[in-house]
Amino acid sequence: MKRRHFIQQVLTAATAVWAGAARAAAKPDWKQLLPPAAYAVLFEEDTEPPYTSPLLNEHRPGHFVCAACYQPLFDAATKYESGTGWPSFFRPLPDAVATQRDFKLLVPRTEYHCSHCGGHQGHVFDDGPAPTGLRYCNNGVALHFVPREQPLPVLRG
Numbered sequence: 001m002k003r004r005h006f007i008q009q010v011l012t013a014a015t016a017v018w019a020g021a022a023r024a025a026a027k028p029d030w031k032q033l034l035p036p037a038a039y040a041v042l043f044e045e046d047t048e049p050p051y052t053s054p055l056l057n058e059h060r061p062g063h064f065v066c067a068a069c070y071q072p073l074f075d076a077a078t079k080y081e082s083g084t085g086w087p088s089f090f091r092p093l094p095d096a097v098a099t100q101r102d103f104k105l106l107v108p109r110t111e112y113h114c115s116h117c118g119g120h121q122g123h124v125f126d127d128g129p130a131p132t133g134l135r136y137c138n139n140g141v142a143l144h145f146v147p148r149e150q151p152l153p154v155l156r157g
């Protein structure tokens with residue numbers, strides 16, 4: 001009885017390792033899938049030049065999704081005009097992004113990235129409007145806009 005239990009545990013552990021390896025192998029090759037500018041921002045933490053994103057003038061209802069994995073990150077209703085030259089939002093969708101401190105400019109900043117694929121999106125600052133007081137300063141090239149009347153794309157990665 002005990003021995004059977006042990007074997008079962010070993011098999012369970014082995015299956016978990018195998019599943020983990022399969023998942024790692026199935027990770028998409030973002031460099032192949034993304035335009036170079038998007039890849040540089042999402043996976044090399046580059047920053048797009050300000051006032052270059054066509055999304056600055058996007059005001060329709062809908063969702064902004066991660067340009068890599070297509071996870072929805074922001075509702076268009078939380079977008080606002082920050083005057084910074086980057087698409088800005090005061091609140092991400094629940095659990096859509098995760099944050100991390102970075103010290104690239106000596107002053108500590110809070111970097112945030114897509115919680116699904118880990119792709120870098122931008123930095124969050126505390127000079128945003130009500131109700132959160134936060135400004136999610138996002139690289140437009142790291143997002144796709146999906147108008148409300150269109151179905152959200154299927155997640156990838």
Ligand SMILES: [Zn+2]
Pocket residue numbers: 066067068069070071114115116117118119
């Ligand atoms: Zn993503």
